[in-house]
Amino acid sequence: MNNRFRYKLLAWYCAIFYLLMLYKWANGMLLYQLQPAFFYTRQDLVTWLFMQTGLHKWLLNNPAGWLVADVLFYSMPLLVLAALRKSEKLCAAAAFMMLLVNWCYVQCYTLYPTNSVEGHVAWLLFPVLFMLRKPRGFALLFQGLRYFFLYLLVSAAVWKIAQGGIFNIRQMSGVLLYQHNQLINLSPGYWQSVLYLWLINHPAVSYLLYFAAFVCELCFVAGFFTRRFDRWLAIIFILFLVMDYLIMRIPYFEWLPFLLLLLMKDRDATYKNI
Secondary structure (H helix, E strand, O other), X not given: OOHHHHHXXXXXXXXXXXXXXXXXXXXXXXXXXXXXXXXXXXXXXXHHHHHOOOHHHHHHOOHHHHHHHHHHHHHHHHHHHHHHHHXXXXXXXXXXXXXXXXXXXXXXXXXXXXXXXXXXXXXXHXXXXXXXXXXXXXXXXXXXXXXXXXXXXHHHHHHHHXXXXXXXXXXXXXXXXXXXXXXXXXXXXXXXXXXXXHHHHOHHHHHHHHHHHHHHHHHHHHHHOOOOOHHHHHHHHHHHHHHHHHHHOOOOHHHHHHHHHHHOOOOOOHHHHO
């Protein structure tokens, strides 16, 4: 895995990162814009251990800390990029710092009623990739992250089978009713409310959307056996994110860095000989 590829990968990572930053800023989703007033406890051991630091409580009582946290979080990728221009050793140290900052920021951000931690998993994993200096280790982890991403999508399809949703024609209409009940009740005339009500009242049509999502997720099985279809999988993934946002109002756009694992290939990559 040559250094030019590493730099190109990091540059594209930064491009996606700051594009999403602008999107969140425009929609008032940065921490200082949200001005969190309370938190909720997730039921997982990692969160409970993190909460022992009290950082999330400190931020609630120190509004100036919101802006500091945003600045720190959103400055990390540029710091790593600048460090890589100097040396790989410095880049590894900066990436480790980014890992710590990202982990703390994402934990705090998702403890407040904003989004799920699963939606930010790319920011928790990619810094580890940039920490590795040896080409073989970098290549192995690059491939490992790609397989993890494929697993995320395929497991969602398997879950639909295991839970029986794929065999229930009213599954999607029920999900829509649960997901959007507040919007429908508070803004019944809004165009999305009208769309959701129509889909709820036409379970066969909503089921077709559910089945289409299942097929899209299942397509990612191909990625475990070949990289030949990676560009097609990337297109399917983008379509999946857009439809997930329009139909479910779930903004999982921060999974976009995973596209780099499908679209970027190093001609001299070590993984070809692994």
